Each structure stands twice: as structure tokens, then as C-alpha cells.
Amino acid sequence: MKAMSAIALGALVLSPVAAIAADPPPGATSCSGCHGSNAAADSPIPKLHGRDAGETLAAMVAFRSGERPATVMDRIAKGFSDDETRLIADWLAAQK
Amino acid sequence: MPVTTPHSRRRFLRSSAALAAAAAFPLPALAQKAPRVLVIGGGFGGASVARELRNLDPKIHVTLIESNATFTACPFSNAVIGGLRDLKAQQFGYDKIRAGGVNVVNDTATAVNPASRTVRLGGITLPYDRLVLSPGIDIRWGALPGYEQAAAAKMPHAWRAGDQTTLLRNQLVAMEDGGVVVMSVPANPFRCPPGPYERASLIAHYLKTSKPKSKLIVLDAKDQFSKQRLFQSAWKELYPDHLEWVSLSAGGKVTSVDPATNTLSTDFGKHAAQVANVIPPQKAGRIAELAGVANQTGWCPIDPVTFESALVPGIHVVGDATIAGAMPKSAFSANAQAKVCAAAVAKLLTGAKPQEPRLINTCYSLVAPGYGISVAGVYAPAKDMLAEVKGSGGVSRLDAPADVRAAEAVYAEAWYRTITTEVFG
Numbered sequence: 289m290k291a292m293s294a295i296a297l298g299a300l301v302l303s304p305v306a307a308i309a310a311d312p313p314p315g316a317t318s319c320s321g322c323h324g325s326n327a328a329a330d331s332p333i334p335k336l337h338g339r340d341a342g343e344t345l346a347a348m349v350a351f352r353s354g355e356r357p358a359t360v361m362d363r364i365a366k367g368f369s370d371d372e373t374r375l376i377a378d379w380l381a382a383q384k
Numbered sequence: 385m386p387v388t389t390p391h392s393r394r395r396f397l398r399s400s401a402a403l404a405a406a407a408a409f410p411l412p413a414l415a416q417k418a419p420r421v422l423v424i425g426g427g428f429g430g431a432s433v434a435r436e437l438r439n440l441d442p443k444i445h446v447t448l449i450e451s452n453a454t455f456t457a458c459p460f461s462n463a464v465i466g467g468l469r470d471l472k473a474q475q476f477g478y479d480k481i482r483a484g485g486v487n488v489v490n491d492t493a494t495a496v497n498p499a500s501r502t503v504r505l506g507g508i509t510l511p512y513d514r515l516v517l518s519p520g521i522d523i524r525w526g527a528l529p530g531y532e533q534a535a536a537a538k539m540p541h542a543w544r545a546g547d548q549t550t551l552l553r554n555q556l557v558a559m560e561d562g563g564v565v566v567m568s569v570p571a572n573p574f575r576c577p578p579g580p581y582e583r584a585s586l587i588a589h590y591l592k593t594s595k596p597k598s599k600l601i602v603l604d605a606k607d608q609f610s611k612q613r614l615f616q617s618a619w620k621e622l623y624p625d626h627l628e629w630v631s632l633s634a635g636g637k638v639t640s641v642d643p644a645t646n647t648l649s650t651d652f653g654k655h656a657a658q659v660a661n662v663i664p665p666q667k668a669g670r671i672a673e674l675a676g677v678a679n680q681t682g683w684c685p686i687d688p689v690t691f692e693s694a695l696v697p698g699i700h701v702v703g704d705a706t707i708a709g710a711m712p713k714s715a716f717s718a719n720a721q722a723k724v725c726a727a728a729v730a731k732l733l734t735g736a737k738p739q740e741p742r743l744i745n746t747c748y749s750l751v752a753p754g755y756g757i758s759v760a761g762v763y764a765p766a767k768d769m770l771a772e773v774k775g776s777g778g779v780s781r782l783d784a785p786a787d788v789r790a791a792e793a794v795y796a797e798a799w800y801r802t803i804t805t806e807v808f809g
């Protein structure tokens with residue numbers, strides 16, 4: 289514990305780390321395992337970074353309800369509530 | 385220490401003479417211009433942590449220690465064994481990771497001293513503020529009687545991709561038609577739970593299409609396995625004459641092997657094999673044990689929010705080496721855990737509180753070319769474990785039509801391209 293606070297202090301005093309701009313909400317960094325942040329336009333699994341948040345949210349809600357057919361997204365969308373999904377969609381929309 | 389810019393520092397650290405000089409004067413954390421994070425293991429977990437840390441905060445000095453100059457990926461290596469893919473498609477270098485500002489040291493870490501917060505490699509010592517281990521697996525040599533290190537040259541495991549993958553492929557190619565291939569599968573836990581069954585499928589596919597009088601016998605130390613109903617229904621349809629799975633209760637547990645005669649023994653009899661693929665019992669990569677972060681199971685208990693070791697403060701562990709509750713040991717998990725761990729480490733270095741994570745895993749398996757299946761899950765911390773979020777996850781539908789299987793095979797390839805680009809590209 290002592291060592292940890294010394295490091296924290298050292299980091300604060302000597303290396304003011306820039307506040308990490310808008311931390312990704314829980315789960316958001318896992319999406320890029322399949323939806324690459326640099327995915328090519330013709331990638332079978334599309335890029336989500338920069339996509340309109342409303343579109344991502346609507347797709348996730350439809351995957352979860354089963355209204356939109358899916359191979360895997362139904363199983364993934366069920367792991368997130370509406371609020372959690374909205375946060376992810378907003379964060380993804382703000383990424384390049 | 386003649387260190388000015390991160391760039392000159394990186395070059396400086398690349399020569400081992402300079403490393404030795406740096407080691408002679410290990411600077412205490414407080415005298416550092418920037419926090420230092422060491423990462424041991426440049427596979428799916430470690431390379432992801434190193435990159436993500438640099439992306440989150442370029443001021444953190446990140447050093448990635450990796451034994452091999454070229455990484456050989458296991459996902460899709462079963463397709464190499466089945467003759468559907470070149471091993472070159474599995475190999476990646478570290479140039480892009482270096483270009484991103486990570487100091488990559490091509491050497492093997494041999495000791496960790498948590499008290500002085502230092503790591504030894506090749507006779508030199510490097511200090512850290514936080515250490516991340518993603519060493520993958522080691523084989524428990526001798527845990528299966530007869531399966532010592534030398535046996536792997538005769539009966540390949542091919543559970544760490546590379547020469548072993550090529551050896552198993554070459555043995556299959558050299559085998560005469562009519563030969564018997566025998567595979568031994570261990571009890572849980574082990575790297576890539578569906579991996580043995582994907583491999584069995586693709587070997588059976590090779591036999592069916594190239595050596596139709598031959599057969600694969602899978603001797604299993606379990607009665608249940610990942611995506612079992614999907615695999616078994618596909619086997620019945622595709623490989624009825626080429627693949628026989630023997631469960632634990634049917635006498636499948638291999639109790640010893642003899643490399644001299646290429647024989648695998650169970651309590652019920654002996655199986656002589658033309659080609660023997662022994663997937664042996666495993667444990668966390670040896671450096672985890674040396675660092676004191678592995679417990680009596682051979683694997684590493686961790687905090688599910690930060691991936692910090694439950695045994696040694698200041699050391700984080702991700703990937704196959706961890707005891708991650710419901711999350712399986714996969715490249716997908718290792719990469720997802722790495723991103724969560726990097727975010728937590730960046731927070732901890734500034735004294736901030738890491739946030740509760742949510743993680744995803746998906747493992748695709750090929751049953752045949754153009755025939756993919758998957759298991760997916762969403763995970764959250766629950767007490768000191770990662771538990772599956774209720775209602776999420778599961779496997780591909782058992783009754784899915786052929787076009788869905790074909791789509792999943794395409795998505796599997798897309799996943800592999802995406803993840804290897806995120807990690808190495």
C-alpha cells in the first residue's frame with residue numbers, strides 16, 4: 289500500500305498524466321475485438337467507431353429482442369441494459 | 385543515464401550493453417520522469433496491454449519483453465494442421481508495436497523481484513512501477529506419464545503454435561492412407577476449450593478428403609466439452625467414418641503415453657497410433673510461478689476489476705495464465721482483458737480509481753471449410769470472479785441452416801484479421 293501511494297504521488301508530482309479523455313464505458317473496448325477501429329469499408333463486420341449513436345443503439349435493441357436476425361449479436365446484446373448500450377453507442381460515435 | 389527523448393531511449397534500450405548499464409543503476413520510481421510499466425509476454429494479452437497503455441497515455445514508458453522475434457498465433461493454426469492454410473498467415477512481427485512507442489526487448493524474463501519491483505532478463509535488471517504478465521501457458525511435462533519434453537518431438541502437442549504445428553501437419557501428410565491418428569485431450573482447465581474439437585474436425589476433414597481409409601480417434605479425459613452438441617451433430621453429418629470421440633466414461637482418459645512405440649494407454653487398453661497428437665495438461669507460463677503469482681493450481685488468481693494479482697501487489701496478470709472465473713482461455717479473452725487491465729493500470733498510476741469493467745468473449749471454431757460455429761459470453765465482476773451476465777451469451781443455434789454456418793466461417797476470418805491487426809498490425 290505504501291509503495292502504491294509513493295508511485296501515485298510520484299506520478300502526480302513528476303508526471304502529470306493528461307486526464308484520459310472520456311473513458312470508454314464498460315464493455316465498449318470489447319466491441320473492437322470484432323468491429324475493428326480501422327476496419328476496411330468492405331469488412332464483413334463493420335466499423336462502429338464514428339457511427340451515429342442512434343443507429344448503433346437501435347441495432348443493439350433489435351438484436352436483443354430478436355427482431356433483427358443475427359449470428360452472434362443477439363447473444364452479445366443481451367449482456368447490456370438499455371442504459372449501458374446507450375453509453376457504449378455514444379462513446380463509439382465520438383471515436384474516429 | 386543519457387536518456388533524453390522516448391525515441392532515443394528506445395534505441396538505447398535495444399542494445400544489451402545499454403541494458404546492462406541501465407540495470408546497474410535501477411532508479412527508484414520517484415526519480416523517474418514517467419511511470420514505467422513492464423509487460424512480459426508479447427502474445428495476444430501482453431502485446432495488447434503494451435499498445436493500449438501507449439494509446440491511453442503516451443507518457444507512460446512501456447517495455448514489452450518477448451522471447452521470440454516472431455509471434456506465431458494459435459487461432460486458425462488448426463486450419464494449418466488440416467492443410468487449409470499456410471503457417472505464414474499465423475506469423476506476426478513487432479515492428480508496428482515498436483513504431484507506436486513501445487520499447488520491445490527480444491529476450492526471456494527469468495526472474496521477478498516484487499520487493500525491489502525489478503525483472504531480470506539475460507543478466508540485467510529492469511525496474512517497474514507496475515508489471516503485467518501475459519505469459520500464456522506452459523506444458524506440465526510428466527503430468528501425463530511418459531509425456532516429457534523429448535516426447536513432443538515424436539508426439540507433437542501443437543498447443544503452442546510454430547514448429548509443433550508444422551511437425552503435426554507433416555506427420556499427417558507423411559502418413560499412409562489407412563493409418564490411425566490418435567488425439568489425447570486433457571481435463572479442464574486448458575487453453576482454448578473448443579480447440580481440440582476444432583482440430584479433430586479439421587483433421588477428419590483432411591482424412592476424409594485426402595486419406596479416406598484413415599481414421600481419427602479422440603481420447604478425452606472429459607464427458608462434456610465446449611459447443612459439444614454443435615460439434616457432435618456436425619461430426620455425425622460430415623465425418624461419420626473418420627472421427628470417433630471416446631468420452632471419459634467410455635474409457636477415453638489417457639493415463640500414459642510411450643513415444644518409443646507411439647502408443648497411448650487408457651485404463652481399458654492401448655492405442656497404437658501412426659500419428660499421435662497429445663494435448664497435455666497445462667499451467668500458467670513459468671514466469672508466473674517464478675513471480676509468485678501462481679497458486680497451487682498452477683494458474684493465477686486475479687482481481688476481476690484491475691487484473692492485479694491476488695497474491696502479489698503491483699503485478700497484473702491477463703490471458704491464459706489467469707483464473708478468470710467464467711471467462712475461457714482464449715485470444716479474444718486475452719485481448720479484452722488486456723484493454724481492461726491497461727485502463728486500470730493507467731488509472732492506478734495516477735492514483736485514480738479503475739472502473740468496473742464488462743468484458744466479451746467469442747470463440748469461433750471451424751468444423752469444415754465454410755462451416756463455422758461460435759460460443760459467446762458477456763462477463764462482469766462478481767465478488768472476486770468474472771461471472772457471465774445472466775441471459776447473455778451461449779452457442780450458435782443447433783438448427784441453424786447452412787448459410788448461417790457459412791456466415792460464421794466468414795465472420796471467424798474477419799475476427800482473426802481484426803484482432804491480429806489490433807494487436808500487431
Ligand SMILES: Cc1cc2nc3c(=O)[nH]c(=O)nc-3n(C[C@H](O)[C@H](O)[C@H](O)COP(=O)(O)OP(=O)(O)OC[C@H]3O[C@@H](n4cnc5c(N)ncnc54)[C@H](O)[C@@H]3O)c2cc1C
Pocket residue numbers: 424425426427428429430449450451452455457458459460461462491492493494518519520521542543544545575576579583669670671702703704705713714715716717718746747748749
Ligand atoms: C489450436 C489452438 C487454437 C486456438 N484457437 C483460438 C481461437 O479460434 N480463438 C481464440 O480466441 N483463441 C484461440 N486459441 C487460444 C489462444 O491462442 C490463447 O488463448 C491466447 O494465445 C492467449 O494469449 P496470452 O497472451 O495469454 O498467451 P500467448 O498468446 O501464448 O502469449 C504469451 C507470450 O509470452 C511469451 N513469454 C512467455 N514467458 C516469457 C518470458 N519469461 N519472457 C519473455 N516472453 C515470454 C511467449 O513467447 C508468448 O509469445 C487457440 C489455441 C490453440 C492452441
